[in-house]
Amino acid sequence: MPEQTVIEAVRDTMRAEMRRDESVILLGEDVGLRGGVFLATDGFIEEFGEDRVIDTPLAESLICGLALGAAVNGMRPLAEIQFADFVWPAINQLVGEAARVRYGTNGVKTAPMTIRVPYGGGVRGGLYHSQSIEVLFAHTPGLTVVAPATPYDAKGLLASAIRSDDPVIVLEHKRTYRLVKGEVPIEDYTIPIGRAEIKRPGSEMTIVTYGLMLHYALQAAETVSEQGLDVEVLDLRTLRPLDADAIAESVSRTGKVLIVQEDTPAVSISSEVAAIVGERCFFDLDGPITRLTAPELPPMPFSPLQEAAFMPSPEKIVAAIAKLAEL
Amino acid sequence: MPEQTVIEAVRDTMRAEMRRDESVILLGEDVGLRGGVFLATDGFIEEFGEDRVIDTPLAESLICGLALGAAVNGMRPLAEIQFADFVWPAINQLVGEAARVRYGTNGVKTAPMTIRVPYGGGVRGGLYHSQSIEVLFAHTPGLTVVAPATPYDAKGLLASAIRSDDPVIVLEHKRTYRLVKGEVPIEDYTIPIGRAEIKRPGSEMTIVTYGLMLHYALQAAETVSEQGLDVEVLDLRTLRPLDADAIAESVSRTGKVLIVQEDTPAVSISSEVAAIVGERCFFDLDGPITRLTAPELPPMPFSPLQEAAFMPSPEKIVAAIAKLAEL
Amino acid sequence: MSATANKSSKLGTTSPPLSGERLVELYRTMVLSRYLDERVWLLNRQGKAAIAASAQGHEAAQVACIEATDPSKDHYLTYYRQFTAMMALGTEPEEMLRGFLAKDGDPMSAARQFPLHGAHPRVDLFNFSNVIATQLPQAAGVALADKLRGDDAVTIVFFGDGAASQGDTHEAMNFAGIRKLPIVFFCENNRYAISVPLNKQMAVDTVASRAAGYGFPGVQVDGTDVVAVYEATQAAVNRARAGDGPTLIEVSVERLQPHTTDDDHTRYRSPEDIAQMANKDPVKITSETLRRRDLLTEAEDEAIHAEAKRRVNVATDTVDAEPYPDTETMFDHVTSNRDEGGS
């Protein structure tokens, strides 16, 4: 199996899906000749032409509204929001509208649309190129939200998203694009939406995480394993619907949970994981439900030392594991 | 002390604050001659004139952007979003911009602005006049979010919001406007932001709730007290920052928690309360962390029977109390 | 058409003019719409209909617009005031009432949504949301899909003067101009957005004047004149079908009723403003026009009214007796491939 980076897997998957299905059209800012600011669509306009690779005006509400309209009229739009920080102008079209098309028409209309949203920090992006924006999407009935962290998952979940008959938000962590490499089969495959995966089995504690933090958690688990602590790492992969069964199974088995996320804590994915654990694992828990997150600050400072202080890191995870293990 | 409805308390407080401070200006759709669709600003344009009572064009991003600009230039804008369901177009100006003005300028600029947002269901509002929209605001560092449920709290928290030097989102539950009456002192007072309140003391279980659900929870607590069960009801009142100390104190004391909210469950206020309990009350809990919420559907059906089925009710709360008490 | 509407003649009308027969048919729909609309307000006052927005005053514009389109292939993105347009597209009084009374069998959304919201079972009419102006970018997306496939369909998107202030309206028109989409922007300007009058909504006199900034024609038409609206729409639809791109049509109408059944327009409209509306009632105007042109006799007119009344009565009795939708159905159609039972 060839090795790829996350961005290569994303690019190849989009290309394959566009070859596979004529109704897949691409919408976004700079997706044409520029090939996208992360080069996710490099070469696409040359292969698929200006009809299927549409450089939109600078207007995110338009991009998502267009995608929605084209979706209810037979297309499978694949839209790119250039940076997650710029998705806010489009919230109304996504959360207010797309999420409810099927429900609000009693199933007469559907919106098979995919919105790719590069998110997350650690890239010297400052306040407006670093945000984690998963909370509202993960809260909203009618939406599906995936957040693959590896090239393998990026391919499988993006293909599932594009083929889904509902609006799917695909969160790609910008820092993983070139940092994370892994084996990706050349052949076509999909990964079912809604299933978490144990990325490292363990018996003494469960780390529940997603996105870039998966890789930091795996590093931390490796570090503590040298000290004889056997930590399981569960990758959520889909943020809506959360795989509550997988979370409950793992935490009930290990008896301890550490939830790690890059986002700030209040009312976040980590809160929901904690709620699931508190409701379903109560009788099996032998330690408090513990979270390691960013601090409660507008994410995140541009200055490099402050950025590093803001982000959870493998070292901070090791410290949190040690603290929870001792309890 | 005179009795008032919530909407009367809101109206009188806004009028008093506008008399008290010339820099308070009102912005919104139909806030002028119409007096607001809920009549919250009835008579204001006559008293304060067209300069301070500004009927804006139909554009929520504009309303919040104007408020922000006027706020950094010496005003204390008080804006109304007509229904919470229409706040989505303004998310960018609130979550992306207003929340970060102080942080992003290292304290050089501040945005003392208040956004009143009538929210919630049970008013035959259907999908687009019933939404609970607190999640994203409660998640966002830099924002303050209050959700008073009684006329007394409505006055005290709205006054605190208007006098705050930061952006505050004031969530007023539409159904409480005329339904809920209570005593309101005529004299000026404020309620500190960030403090929950025990609205009914009890010893065997804590219900944590806010908004309309406070009243349903109090009814339910009354019902089960007749069966000899002594339930405490904690009203969050402020959704950001949550009063984690008050939650932890009460739940640690009673040993059981039922979190009740009107909003759908995934990644919500109830999740964060559960996370706080799971982290801080672990050694004192003698029952799972339990939630009663709306189902995971786009809120909420227009048809009356379905609307009733969607909303938590005093009866459903009684049933949830009974189930948790037996565990 | 008013003076500023002369642009529309440039667009070239190739289709035939409205026949006298069709004109009477359109009038019939207007009268039926008016009776049903009045009935819905009554049902609201009786506590049976939770809310209603009315098309009273907009009827001529709506029937004329629909008449110039092809329901077998065109797309309609409507808003809450499209009462008459929906009837012109064949929605039966009973169907309309099921929506207003939130009864089982509401064809648009199974009574999940406000009346008239959802999707139509027979024509491609949709009105997803109450949120003003969201339908404009969506309509551009619908038209884009047709254009990419080479489908011979036109998208008609309806909105009010208030909606013209939303950013979504700007973004949609800008894109439609760039890609020369087959779309007609149909603005029903009744001079009010709830209580906000036009001079607080925009500094210019016409929404139509904005079209120039997007590179396509804008025309203003008297919305009580069925023929004028029909011709303007026909020209715009022809232009769109020919691949020449969008047109913005602005019809001047009066909102004869308050904004919705929840509103009281005497709070913000002067008595004179309210009184002058009597002269702008499109049902009355159309009746007079037809009589003047000898297309309708007094007896025929009376028969049209009697028949409309009868149909509305029958529909009311039928739907009033029907049940609300089964509660369990509220869990259907959230997403395609999974139940949403929890988080």
Place this chain on the structure above:
Amino acid sequence: MSATANKSSKLGTTSPPLSGERLVELYRTMVLSRYLDERVWLLNRQGKAAIAASAQGHEAAQVACIEATDPSKDHYLTYYRQFTAMMALGTEPEEMLRGFLAKDGDPMSAARQFPLHGAHPRVDLFNFSNVIATQLPQAAGVALADKLRGDDAVTIVFFGDGAASQGDTHEAMNFAGIRKLPIVFFCENNRYAISVPLNKQMAVDTVASRAAGYGFPGVQVDGTDVVAVYEATQAAVNRARAGDGPTLIEVSVERLQPHTTDDDHTRYRSPEDIAQMANKDPVKITSETLRRRDLLTEAEDEAIHAEAKRRVNVATDTVDAEPYPDTETMFDHVTSNRDEGGS
């Protein structure tokens, strides 16, 4: 000014024309800005500056605009490309570099934000966010506050051709027109939004043409012509101060560098398009104009360049040696009255 700019003469310019002395001063700022701008790109290539957007090509327009305003009372809402405007408003090279190198003492945001973002310590310049066009409704709010208080201040808001497509731009201009706000909408049209060329951004030729739809004048000006931009801005500022409302000024400029240091414009600009820009370099053009008008000798010009170079070198050495801000300070200024330590 170009042909469509004739409207600005109607506005009536009452203030004095630019003196030769001031022209040379503006040129001095342009040259300093250019050297510093080039230095920042170099620092990026050395791995010291994480990112930079450049004003190269926009310098004349920016200095001329600022020159027509009154920094002691006016408000400036800028965007990331306001490199030269910030220097014209008195930002020192060292201060600029602290921002680019994210060093302690960055005056705009204490290095929390991208370079040039935050608020200025001495003039009322702010640039809260990287999110395109959000500053336009905010600027309308700033101007509204002045108007309500009767303050004699004008708000200048800067944006690009890409920003013109955002809904916020429409909403802000519409409101500014309705309330006749004292505001100048200053659009720096460089024909690209990153890689997206103007014909994919709008179906019309000028952003200025949109002003008609909002009830105020729009003018298009050659952005390499200091005098033309100065006069157009002065007219607009006078108009605003007189209570006559907004003006939209569109300056035609070239973006001489790629969008930012992360970009490579050869991917999407033709070699001819890139080559023709040499003739639109405002530093060169202004130098030639000054020389032609005998306002500057060759020796003086060389001295200006040498001095700029020297100042940039000194600033670079100073700031390069400085520390990053103390990590603990990142917890300050989230809200006024409480620490945010948890949820």
